[in-house]
Amino acid sequence: MSHTLTSTRPTRGRPTPRGTVAVRTPGQRLSFLIRARTFLVCLVLVLVILLTLILSVSTGDYEIPLTAVPGALLGHGQHLDVFFVQDIRLPRALTAIGVGTALGIAGAVFQSLSRNALGSPDIIGFTSGSATGAVTAILLIGTGALGVSLGAITGGLLTATLVYLLAMKNGVHGYRLVLVGIGISAMLSSVRDYLMTRAELHDALGAQIWMIGSLNGRGWGEVTAVWIALALFAPVLLAQSSRLRHMELGDDTARGLGINTRLTQLVCLATASALTGAAIAAAGPIGFVALAAPQLARRLARTGGTTPVGAALMGATLLVLADLVAMRALAPTQLPVGVVTAVIGGSYLIWLLYTEWRRTRA
Numbered sequence: 001m002s003h004t005l006t007s008t009r010p011t012r013g014r015p016t017p018r019g020t021v022a023v024r025t026p027g028q029r030l031s032f033l034i035r036a037r038t039f040l041v042c043l044v045l046v047l048v049i050l051l052t053l054i055l056s057v058s059t060g061d062y063e064i065p066l067t068a069v070p071g072a073l074l075g076h077g078q079h080l081d082v083f084f085v086q087d088i089r090l091p092r093a094l095t096a097i098g099v100g101t102a103l104g105i106a107g108a109v110f111q112s113l114s115r116n117a118l119g120s121p122d123i124i125g126f127t128s129g130s131a132t133g134a135v136t137a138i139l140l141i142g143t144g145a146l147g148v149s150l151g152a153i154t155g156g157l158l159t160a161t162l163v164y165l166l167a168m169k170n171g172v173h174g175y176r177l178v179l180v181g182i183g184i185s186a187m188l189s190s191v192r193d194y195l196m197t198r199a200e201l202h203d204a205l206g207a208q209i210w211m212i213g214s215l216n217g218r219g220w221g222e223v224t225a226v227w228i229a230l231a232l233f234a235p236v237l238l239a240q241s242s243r244l245r246h247m248e249l250g251d252d253t254a255r256g257l258g259i260n261t262r263l264t265q266l267v268c269l270a271t272a273s274a275l276t277g278a279a280i281a282a283a284g285p286i287g288f289v290a291l292a293a294p295q296l297a298r299r300l301a302r303t304g305g306t307t308p309v310g311a312a313l314m315g316a317t318l319l320v321l322a323d324l325v326a327m328r329a330l331a332p333t334q335l336p337v338g339v340v341t342a343v344i345g346g347s348y349l350i351w352l353l354y355t356e357w358r359r360t361r362a
Contacts, residue, residue: 038301045313052320057089061332095218095282096323097316098226100289102279104315107290108306109237109272112244113265114177120291121276124181128188129159130277131285135192138207139199149225149281156277160269213286213338215323222282229278236271240264241308286338288345289315
């Protein structure tokens with residue numbers, strides 16, 4: 001199975017595997033093998049994210065010349081340029097990048113744990129749990145952004161705990177995790193719909209708009225929240241990535257390699273669920289990004305397993321591009337970004353099912 005970045009002992013005198021580049025630290029104490037194709041894919045994704053970020057802050061009903069964007073980012077230039085870049089467009093774009101990164105990492109972790117291409121937070125109930133927690137906070141408590149964030153994270157963690165306990169039988173197996181998650185998701189959707197029917201019309205309309213998934217009106221508060229969540233939870237998941245790759249070979253093999261599979265499952269489920277909750281709190285339940293990003297990253301890099309870094313960059317790329325389309329497709333009307341990701345993700349899911357059908361018939 002291919003690795004994006006592997007730390008090894010010094011490999012002096014040993015041939016470098018084909019398709020990899022050996023990077024050695026001073027003194028030859030450590031060496032790293034980087035797959036050239038994976039590195040190139042990640043570099044291209046970073047460039048696409050940066051280019052889309054620049055287009056997002058410069059285009060709109062009030063056009064800003066590209067040459068004026070750097071100055072506006074630094075607070076220089078015309079007052080309206082600085083206002084639209086720093087207060088309106090840049091926070092929205094950074095929220096999109098942060099939310100896409102969080103969903104990409106979480107999707108990669110869930111697919112590794114379930115060993116299933118459909119094992120994303122959207123499919124197995126964690127998105128529904130976070131959304132139900134946030135809607136409960138909106139409709140019953142009427143709290144602000146902090147309360148919605150806490151409600152989403154709490155809902156995601158409670159759902160993760162429930163799914164884990166129900167799916168656990170001599171470990172958590174992929175098909176059981178998916179089936180239990182789908183059932184829990186259906187139940188939570190019913191709870192959420194019931195709360196909507198009991199709410200005041202104004203509150204219900206606000207919650208319904210939030211449920212679609214949107215980046216409209218996002219400010220620096222959402223940027224701060226989602227990037228703090230990434231700083232807290234992403235390093236934990238990245239540190240577990242090597243264990244997850246070994247667990248993709250099977251629990252028995254992983255245990256033979258000295259990995260505590262149950263502890264790894266519990267830590268990854270809890271952390272990925274909290275990261276999903278933070279992303280949903282910032283932008284609503286945006287669908288299909290967590291499902292498609294890990295698979296697209298793996299196909300582009302041609303790796304045998306899921307790579308969290310590639311999935312994170314692909315998630316950020318998908319969401320920031322989808323948000324640009326949402327802003328400009330029907331300008332001056334702005335679509336919720338969840339509508340665009342649903343179209344993209346639904347098309348990808350149909351294509352994935354079709355390719356699997358053709359493969360099984362071949």
